[in-house]
Amino acid sequence: MARPKTDDPQARAKIMAAAERLFAEHGFAGVGIRQIAAAAGVNGAMIHYYFGNKESLYRAIIENAAATVRGLIAEAISGATSLEERLTRFVKAYAGYLFGHPHLARILSREMLAGGKYILEIIPKYATTNYGMLREAMAEGIRAGELRNIDIDLAPISLIGMIIVFQLIRPLIALGLGKIQFDERFIERLAAHTVDLFLNGAASPDQQAAGKRAKPSAPRRRKVQR
Amino acid sequence: MARPKTDDPQARAKIMAAAERLFAEHGFAGVGIRQIAAAAGVNGAMIHYYFGNKESLYRAIIENAAATVRGLIAEAISGATSLEERLTRFVKAYAGYLFGHPHLARILSREMLAGGKYILEIIPKYATTNYGMLREAMAEGIRAGELRNIDIDLAPISLIGMIIVFQLIRPLIALGLGKIQFDERFIERLAAHTVDLFLNGAASPDQQAAGKRAKPSAPRRRKVQR
């Protein structure tokens, strides 16, 4: 293995970092090879040298993004004791990922909107982590009586949506929609709010008791009665 | 006003319909003028004749999408009586929009991920409708004692996220993730589940009563104790 130019340690890593940012902002078709090369400070041909073609570079980034989120979530979930703690850890880890790696999150969302072609290739790794682990935790909660008989197929997705949406509409929020500050305390705030809302609901206690055991397919309930 | 070739009544509409579908699938940069023209069955120059340039065509579609969702939501909310009915109507209308106009929904989501440039131009119309109306309904619910003191800035977004996510990760769901069928009854199922979860939470009644009035920033509660 011969290595020239020691001054540039990792051209490959620089390409991936630059491409990650640009793909997140403009999408796959919205960025040119030359643009990526310029942002990475390398020659355009280097991209073909290291990745073969533009699509392979994109795929490499997708896989890296999926692997990153998988690691973060798996680590966060492991070793949780109670259901609430497990949910809280999940929400914090997922929100931390969304806001700690906004480029990767945006790329994955973009991919989903485009049909999820590349993501579906590397399933089950990716989907299993989020949906599968969450569903299993909730199903266990139902069996243990900690959770009521909610729609177990939809509930994990609902919880994920409660988090993802804050990254999705971030431009709107930044415009002043809601008194929301994206500082370092935001994840704590979001996690506390989300877990509380998911577990306890928004209705005041005297309002909700009646319909608590109602089947989700029967939207008619409400009124005090205990 | 002179009108030639009566055989093609609405070239403009056909262009928009074709562009809407293609932009939703491949994004702005992922579709070419010729591609749109071919799908619409018109000549490529017609697009410039009617819309000036590619970007203006895109902007026209964005505005149409925003206007569509605005109309649907406003119509659904108006005339609601109780808070629960208002929320249910909103969720049904929003889910109906997401799955009744998947192209528009995907385009708007794409736009958000790209920074929301075009959407922010036509605010406040768009954002006011969804977030503003929802927030107002919830704030009123809190004042009336129907809702407890949840984080009013985050709650409307959480509810929207619980709906949007099902369109966002639709490719994953279609793969068999969860026993979810996107048939005509799905919107009813989703709306019932979502409103129930939002109002009543997932925890079983005996588990959640204790922490019901806890501040969202204090995630410590739980255990029976009434």
Place this chain on the structure above:
DNA sequence: TCTTTAATCAAACGTTTGATTAATTTGAGG
């Protein structure tokens, strides 16, 4: 009937795209 005008098309414009090539630079091993 003759002119005007909106609508449509095929062809070509110059630019940019992803990709390839051949040549050059580099550092470690003999």
Place this chain on the structure above:
DNA sequence: CCTCAAATTAATCAAACGTTTGATTAAAGA
């Protein structure tokens, strides 16, 4: 110190891009 493969570059390619042009069509107004 020389050698050689790995690493990097500039130059180049055909294809596709968004856009413009000039000619043609057919209906409406004079």
